[in-house]
Amino acid sequence: MEKENFNKPSNDLIGDILRNYEKTGGMDNLKGQGKPLPDEYFSGDIFQHFQKIAKDAGYKPHWLKLQHAIRDELKDIAxxxxxxxxxxxxxRVTKVNEKIIEYNKSCPPPMQKGVVRLETIDVSSQMW
Structure with a gap:
């Protein structure tokens, strides 16, 4: 058995992907390459830095995309x-309620909302 394979971690899938990407030249012309990282990256909460970088890159979480889809669908139904x-x-209300349940599973707890009924669709669409 080769020495490299013997010490290799068994489930480093992301590491394998990054190494293959680097071998094909994918890491050669990255934005900001060779420049020092800003000091703010080393202070504070790592998760907050991730959120800021993701927001600057235009990333939207799945639950936020669902929220927009539910809002648009409720307005149309109303x-x-x-x-x-x-x-x-x-x-359609039944299908929207399925999306609401999925939304509630992935969004922050304070943002969770109840399912809607056809009889109160106008009020529900304004809440979203």
């Missing part, structure tokens, strides 16, 4: 309900 186009709306 408009159709007010206009009297009630065919198929109960099915």
């Amino acid at each position: 408009q159709k309900y007010v206009d009297g186009q009630k065919d198929g709306l109960q099915f």
Whole structure:
């Protein structure tokens, strides 16, 4: 058995991906390469730094994308309900409630919301 394979960690998938990416030249022209890191990266909370970098890069968490999708869907359902186009709306409300349950599993606890009913769709759409 080779010495390299003997000491290799068994589940370092990300490390393997990064090493392969580096071998193919993917790390050659990175933005900021060779420049020192700002001092703020070494002070404070690492998670806050990650959030700032992710936000600057345009990253949106899954729960935030779901929140926007639910809001848009509820507004559309509420408009159709007010206009009297009630065919198929109960099915759409059921599908939105499935998204709300998924949203509640992934969002911060203070942001969780209850499921909606067709009879109160107008109020629910304003809450989202």
